[in-house]
Amino acid sequence: MTGKEVLEKFGFYMENEPVSIYPFSPVYRIQTGDQNLVVKRTQKRPQPLVNYTTYLYKEGIKVVVPVKLKMDNPQTIGEETFVVYPFISGTVYTGKDNEIYEAGKLLGNIHRLSPAENEFQLGVYDVYDFTIDEVVESVEDIEKHAKYNNFKLNPELLQERLTQIVSRQEDLQRAGLPMVMTPHDFKANNLIYTPDPYLIDPDNAVWIPRIFDLALALLLFHNEMKTAPDQVFTPKQWAQFLKGYKEYVNLSALELRYWERAMEHVFLDEVMWLMAEVEDWERVSQRKLFASLLALLEDNSAYKLG
Structure with a gap:
C-alpha cells in the first residue's frame, strides 16, 4: 500500500505520493487546516498502547497521543497499523x-x-x-x-x-x-x-x-x-x-x-x-x-x- 493510500484512509488527500521524513520507516508529515500532523506505523495491537500513552498524558507526561479524527485512529491498513499524532515543534537534542x-x-x-x-x-x-x-x-x-x-x-x-x-x-x-x-x-x-x-x-x-x-x-x-x-x-x-x-x-x-x-x-x-x-x-x-x-x-x- 502506498503512502498516499494510507493517508486517504485517514481522510487526507494528496496529489502526489508523500515522502517520508524518516529514512528507516514511513513517517509522513502533513498540514491540514491549522493542524500539523504526523502519520506513522504503530503496534499491530494498538489499543493497549493508546490506553497507556493517554494515561501518561493525563498524568502530565509530554508524550504524543492520537489526534481525534472522523475516522478511526489508529487503524489497521493492509498488514500494518498506522496512527496520526500531532507534529511537535521545538528544538532537537545536541548533547547539552x-x-x-x-x-x-x-x-x-x-x-x-x-x-x-x-x-x-x-x-x-x-x-x-x-x-x-x-x-x-x-x-x-x-x-x-x-x-x-x-x-x-x-x-x-x-x-x-x-x-x-x-x-x-x-x-x-x-x-x-x-x-x-x-x-x-x-x-x-x-x-x-x-x-x-x-x-x-x-x-x-x-x-x-x-x-x-x-x-x-x-x-x-x-x-x-x-x-x-x-x-x-x-x-x-x-x-x-x-x-x-x-x-x-x-x-x-x-x-x-x-x-x-x-x-x-x-x-x-x-x-x-x-x-x-x-x-x-x-x-x-x-x-x-x-x-x-x-x-x-x-x-x-x-x-x-x-
Whole structure:
C-alpha cells in the first residue's frame, strides 16, 4: 500500500505520493487546516498502547497521543497499523548537559508512573533465547563490515564476550527484576525539546525490566541522531542523566546487583543486531558510536547506577 493510500484512509488527500521524513520507516508529515500532523506505523495491537500513552498524558507526561479524527485512529491498513499524532515543534537534542538531565527526569517520571502490574496489557519483554549460532553469525557480519570500513575490531574477543552473555540469560530471566510499563526505545531522536523534552515516538511501549529500559538509554541514546555526539554518554553525561532520573526513582538493591548483566544483555539484544546490519556502517558518526559501544562492553566500570 502506498503512502498516499494510507493517508486517504485517514481522510487526507494528496496529489502526489508523500515522502517520508524518516529514512528507516514511513513517517509522513502533513498540514491540514491549522493542524500539523504526523502519520506513522504503530503496534499491530494498538489499543493497549493508546490506553497507556493517554494515561501518561493525563498524568502530565509530554508524550504524543492520537489526534481525534472522523475516522478511526489508529487503524489497521493492509498488514500494518498506522496512527496520526500531532507534529511537535521545538528544538532537537545536541548533547547539552541540561538536555541530558531533563531527559533523565522524563524517563524517571515515566517509570515512577508505571503501575505495579501490567494493567494496560502491553506486550511483555521475553527475549532471553539467544543462541551461540546467532552470535557467531552476527559477529561474522560485523567483522565483514569492519574490514570493509577499515574499522579496528577483535572479532574473536567480541564473540567470546557475547557468548558469555548468552550463557547468563536464564539467570537474568529468573532474577525477578522490577518491571515497568515504558514507551521504551528512549533515545534522543525520539525527543523534541519544547524546551522540556517531549516524547514523539512511544510506539515501542512494553512491559520490561526497569533496568533494561535504563540500559538501552545508556547504550543507544545517541543512535541515529545527526546532532548528537558520535559516542555513548561520557561518564559525566551519564551522571547527569542519572541525576535527573533519580529525582523520581529509587532503584532496588537487586537492580544494582544485576546492572552490569542488564547492560550486557541489552547490548546482545539491541546493539549486536544493529552492528550486524550493513546500512549503519556507511556513516562515520555511526562507526564512531560503534567503537564507543565496544569500548563500553569491554569496560563498563565508569557507568554505575550508584
